Amino acid sequence: MIAILDGPMGTELAARGVLTPLPTWSAAALVHAPEVVGAIHRDYATAGAVVHTANTFRTHRRTAGDRWGAWTDEAVRLARAAALPGHRVAGSIAPLEDCYRPDLSPPDPRPEHRAMAKRLAACGVDLLLCETFPHLREALVAVEEAVATGVETWVSFTAGPAADLLTPEQMARGAREAVALGVRAVLVNCIPVHETLLFLEAIAGCGVPVGAYANAGGLADGLGWDARTRSAAEAYADIAATWVAAGATLVGGCCGTSPVHVEALANRFGNSP
Numbered sequence: 001m002i003a004i005l006d007g008p009m010g011t012e013l014a015a016r017g018v019l020t021p022l023p024t025w026s027a028a029a030l031v032h033a034p035e036v037v038g039a040i041h042r043d044y045a046t047a048g049a050v051v052h053t054a055n056t057f058r059t060h061r062r063t064a065g066d067r068w069g070a071w072t073d074e075a076v077r078l079a080r081a082a083a084l085p086g087h088r089v090a091g092s093i094a095p096l097e098d099c100y101r102p103d104l105s106p107p108d109p110r111p112e113h114r115a116m117a118k119r120l121a122a123c124g125v126d127l128l129l130c131e132t133f134p135h136l137r138e139a140l141v142a143v144e145e146a147v148a149t150g151v152e153t154w155v156s157f158t159a160g161p162a163a164d165l166l167t168p169e170q171m172a173r174g175a176r177e178a179v180a181l182g183v184r185a186v187l188v189n190c191i192p193v194h195e196t197l198l199f200l201e202a203i204a205g206c207g208v209p210v211g212a213y214a215n216a217g218g219l220a221d222g223l224g225w226d227a228r229t230r231s232a233a234e235a236y237a238d239i240a241a242t243w244v245a246a247g248a249t250l251v252g253g254c255c256g257t258s259p260v261h262v263e264a265l266a267n268r269f270g271n272s273p
Helices: 010-015 025-032 034-047 061-082 110-123 136-148 168-181 193-203 230-245 259-269
Strands: 051-053 088-093 127-133 153-157 185-192 210-215 248-253
Touching (some): 010 025, 025 061, 034 061, 051 061, 088 110, 110 127, 110 136, 127 185, 153 168, 185 193, 193 210, 210 230, 230 248, 230 259, 248 259
Parallel strands (some): 051 088, 088 127, 127 153, 185 210, 210 248
8 A cells, every 4th residue: 555645844834925934934934824834734634645744854952042942832732633433643753954955964963853852752753753854874873763753754855856966776775774773764855756757766675665655846847836727636646656666655745745645646556644
């Protein structure tokens, strides 16, 4: 069975008219528009997602300051309230700096990743998702701290919007090292949808379930971040079928996709929690 993941929070908030200013990005909505955050989670659940990622991508202390713990708690609460019985809530652990700037990865990310992993575990998430990492060393540090909590841990790597921040070979090495540290699934995310298969194939066979949740790519690809139509969603699902054929059992959407895309995935592949 294929487990259907939810879609993005940040670009979906923007599509619904909610401001997502840097550096807090989607996390700002936890204060200014929590009802919209909850509605997005509910729409993904209705669409067929069975894994719901809490809006904690930018709630770590480096970005949120002293508010980080309360924001993290609220994000998990909103996701849990929207999840249907049998669904799972994931706590997102993201790069401490820009997920498209591996050169900004701090020399010692461990204390901050440890704090976030412990906070999410205390919130009662069902799994920890170390996601959108283009820097292998920081990803593996986050994985170590997540696994140490005893909560099931997944990792997802990105090669970025131009698919050039990691090579498939580097991603495959990261996958092997993460599995050795104890992750239970390896994914790729936030790579343009037409570029994702090559990276998914690189991590397939790493010994644990694999999956993908791509960004919508460019308008020239027939999709694009503003393409929220049924036909665009079906085109996304067509491409996702190549991931499933390559071994993916975890499939969802990243930036520029929407509940319509998640519904197309659920209709195409079914789901299981």
